[in-house]
Amino acid sequence: MNQVAVIDYGMGNLHSVAKAIEHVGTDLASESGQSTEVVITSDPARIAAADRVVFPGVGAIRDCMAEIDRLDVGAIVASAMKKKPVLAICVGMQALMAHSEENGGVECLGLLSGRVKFFGEDLRDENDTRLKVPHMGWNRVAQTLDHPLWRGVPDNSRFYFVHSYYVTMSETDQVAGRSVYGEKIVAAISAGNIFATQFHPEKSQHAGLALLRNFLTWNGACD
Amino acid sequence: MALAKRIIPCLDCDRGRVVKGVQFVNIRDAGDPVEVSRRYGDAGADEITFLDITASHEDRATTVDTVRAIAGQVFIPLTVGGGIRTLEDIRTMLNAGADKVSINTAAVQNPEFVREAAERFGSQCIVVAVDAKRVSAGDEPLRWEIFTHGGRKPTGLEVIEWVGRMVRYGAGEILLTSMDRDGTRNGFDLELKRAVSEAVNVPIIASGGVGNLDHLADGVLLGAADAVLAASIFHFGEYTIREAKAHMSARGIEVRLD
Numbered sequence: 001m002n003q004v005a006v007i008d009y010g011m012g013n014l015h016s017v018a019k020a021i022e023h024v025g026t027d028l029a030s031e032s033g034q035s036t037e038v039v040i041t042s043d044p045a046r047i048a049a050a051d052r053v054v055f056p057g058v059g060a061i062r063d064c065m066a067e068i069d070r071l072d073v074g075a076i077v078a079s080a081m082k083k084k085p086v087l088a089i090c091v092g093m094q095a096l097m098a099h100s101e102e103n104g105g106v107e108c109l110g111l112l113s114g115r116v117k118f119f120g121e122d123l124r125d126e127n128d129t130r131l132k133v134p135h136m137g138w139n140r141v142a143q144t145l146d147h148p149l150w151r152g153v154p155d156n157s158r159f160y161f162v163h164s165y166y167v168t169m170s171e172t173d174q175v176a177g178r179s180v181y182g183e184k185i186v187a188a189i190s191a192g193n194i195f196a197t198q199f200h201p202e203k204s205q206h207a208g209l210a211l212l213r214n215f216l217t218w219n220g221a222c223d
Numbered sequence: 224m225a226l227a228k229r230i231i232p233c234l235d236c237d238r239g240r241v242v243k244g245v246q247f248v249n250i251r252d253a254g255d256p257v258e259v260s261r262r263y264g265d266a267g268a269d270e271i272t273f274l275d276i277t278a279s280h281e282d283r284a285t286t287v288d289t290v291r292a293i294a295g296q297v298f299i300p301l302t303v304g305g306g307i308r309t310l311e312d313i314r315t316m317l318n319a320g321a322d323k324v325s326i327n328t329a330a331v332q333n334p335e336f337v338r339e340a341a342e343r344f345g346s347q348c349i350v351v352a353v354d355a356k357r358v359s360a361g362d363e364p365l366r367w368e369i370f371t372h373g374g375r376k377p378t379g380l381e382v383i384e385w386v387g388r389m390v391r392y393g394a395g396e397i398l399l400t401s402m403d404r405d406g407t408r409n410g411f412d413l414e415l416k417r418a419v420s421e422a423v424n425v426p427i428i429a430s431g432g433v434g435n436l437d438h439l440a441d442g443v444l445l446g447a448a449d450a451v452l453a454a455s456i457f458h459f460g461e462y463t464i465r466e467a468k469a470h471m472s473a474r475g476i477e478v479r480l481d
Contacts, residue, residue: 013317013348019295059345121424125225132426132449134347134395138227138269138479158227158479160300162347162395181226203300203322205264207481 002036002216005050007076009067011059014040017089020202021054024213036216042071052215053080057091061116061165062103064091074109081111085220086194087212093189093196094167102165112191114169123182131182134164141177141187141199149188149195149214150176157207159187159199167198193220227479228443229269229450230467231302231428232457234259237276239285241458257292263457264297266464269479271297272325272398272452275305287319294320302350304398313340317348325398327352328371331378334392341393350428351394355382355415356402367415374402382415383422390423397423398452401431408434408455416446428452436462436470443476 002025006018018038025036039046047053055077057064068074077096080086088096100106100116108116123131138158143150166185169175176195177188189196195215201208234241240254260271273293275286283306290303303316304325313324330337330351341349354374359366367382386397399419401412411429420427429448433439433456442448456462468478 013320013322015318015320016294016322019320020298023295023298058347060342130424131226133424134426135226136347136396136426137229137449139225154481157481161226162300164346203298205298209298 002034002052003050004036004038004052004054004216005047006038006040006054006056007047007073008040008042009064009071009073010042011057011064011067011091013058014056016200017054017056017202020209021212021216024209025216028213028216042073044072044076047076047080050084052084053077053086055086055088055092055095057089057093057095059091060103061091061094061100061106061108064095065106065108068095068109074111077109078111081193084193085215085218087215088194088196089202090163090198090200093198094165096189096194096196097167097169100165112169112174112189112194112196113171114167114186114189116165116167117183118165119182125182134162135166135181135185136162138204139179139181139187139199141179143177143188144175145173145190147176147190147195148218149190149211151210151214153207153210153214159197159201159204159207161187161199163198225477227269227477228448228471229428230267230439230464230471230478231270231272231450231452232263232268232464233272233274233430233452233454235274235276235454236286236289237278238282239289242276256289257296260293260297260301263464264299267468267479268299268464269450270300270302272302272304273321274325275303277306287315290316290319290321302398304350304352308336310340310343313344313348317344321348323348323350323396325350325352327354330389331369331371331380334388337389337394338392341395346393346395349394350396350398351386351389352398352400353382353386353389353419354400354402355412357412357415365414365418367418370402374405383418386419386423390425394425396426396428398428398430399448404432405430407432410434410438411442411446411448411451413441413446416442416448420447420449426450436467437474439467440471440474440476443471444474
C-alpha cells in the first residue's frame with residue numbers, strides 16, 4: 001500500500017488533487033498491483049506515517065501562512081522532506097520560500113531560498129503587448145533538469161497555471177522547469193525530496209497526470 | 224511561447240442533465256454531463272463550464288453530485304455557475320471539486336458578496352458573470368447595461384464601470400455574455416468584448432453568439448478575449464474542439480494542441 005497524505009490546513013480545494021492522485025493510483029494498481037490510498041489530513045501522526053506527502057495551497061499567502069503556522073504545518077513539511085517524497089503545489093510551493101510580496105509582505109517557511117514577487121499591474125510580453133494578471137491558463141514549461149517526475153512528459157508541455165505572484169530563486173540548480181509570462185518564472189523546483197510546481201498538475205490533464213503518476217513511484221532525492 | 228487562448232465548452236444542466244442537448248458526431252443523446260465533460264476533456268477542451276439552471280433548491284443536491292462525478296474524471300479546470308448566492312454555496316461547490324464558481328445575479332443584488340467570496344476563497348476561484356445588453360442609440364457613444372433574469376430585467380448598471388468594480392472587489396475573471404447575441408449565431412459583440420477587456424486587467428471569457436469557428440478567432444483577435452466559450456456549435460457535433468483549435472491556430476492564435 002502506497003499511502004499519500006494531502007496536507008489539509010483549511011485552504012481551499014484539496015479534493016481535486018486527491019481525486020487526480022486516486023485516478024492515477026488506480027491505473028498504477030492495474031499495472032503493478034501496487035495500490036494507492038490518499039488521505040486528506042492535518043494530523044502530524046498520519047502525515048508522518050504516510051509514504052508520500054502533498055503540500056497544496058490556494059488563495060492568499062497571508063491566510064495560508066496563518067493556518068500553516070496555527071497547525072504547525074511548517075514543522076510537518078520540514079520533517080517529511082527529510083524522509084520521503086514531498087510534492088508542493090502552487091501556493092504550497094510559494095509557502096516554502098523565504099518571503100512573499102503578497103499582502104504587503106509575508107514571511108514564509110524559508111525551507112527553500114526563493115522569493116515570491118508580484119507580476120505587477122503593467123505586465124507586458126516581448127512585443128509590448130499587455131498581459132492579464134492573474135496568469136491564468138495553459139502555458140509551456142521548459143524542463144531545465146532531468147528529474148524522475150518529468151519522465152514521459154514531453155519537454156515544453158503545457159500545464160495549467162493560475163497565480164498572480166511568481167517565484168524567483170538564485171539557486172538555479174534547483175530550478176526544474178521554467179515558463180515565460182512577461183517575466184521568466186520558476187515553474188518547477190527540485191530540491192532533495194521536494195518537487196514543487198507553480199502549475200496545477202491535477203488540472204493539467206495528460207501532462208499533469210503523468211507527473212502525478214511519476215510522483216507515486218518516485219523514491220525521493222535524485223541528486 | 225506564450226499562454227494559450229482557451230476554448231471552453233459550456234454545459235447548461237437541469238437536475239443533473241444537459242438540457243440544451245448535446246450530440247457528438249456518431250453518438251446520439253449524450254445528455255449525461257459527466258459523460259459529456261469527459262468527451263470534451265478528451266477532445267482537448269481547456270476548461271469546462273457547468274451552468275446549473277435547476278430551478279428548485281431541493282434538486283441542487285443532484286448538481287453537487289454531478290460536479291463531484293465530473294471532478295473525479297475530468298482533470299481540467301471546472302467552473303460551476305448558476306444559483307451561487309452564499310459563501311456556503313461556494314464552499315459546497317469547491318468541496319465537490321469545482322475549481323471556480325461563477326457569480327451572476329447575487330453580485331448584482333449584493334456586490335459585497337463578491338468581495339467576501341474573494342477574501343475567503345481567493346480571487347483565483349471567483350468568476351463574475353456579466354450579462355450585457357447594448358443600450359446606446361445608433362449615433363450615441365457605445366454603452367452597455369447589465370441585465371439579469373435572462374436579459375429581461377435591466378439594472379441601470381453600466382457595464383464597464385460595473386466590471387471595474389467587480390475586479391476591484393476581487394473577481395479573478397469575467398465571463399462576459401452579450402445578451403443581444405446569445406443564441407443568434409451571429410458572432411460575439413466584439414466592441415463589447417474589446418471595451419471590457421481593455422478596461423480591466425483580469426482575463427475575459429467571451430460568450431454569446433458563436434455560430435462558426437471564425438467567430439471564436441474573432442473573439443480573440445478583434446475582441447481581445449482571453450478565452451472563448453460556446454455551447455451549441457460543439458454540442459451538436461458541428462465542430463469539434465480540435466477543429467476549433469486548428470482554425471484558431473491557422474489564424475495565428477496560440478492554442479493548446481498537445
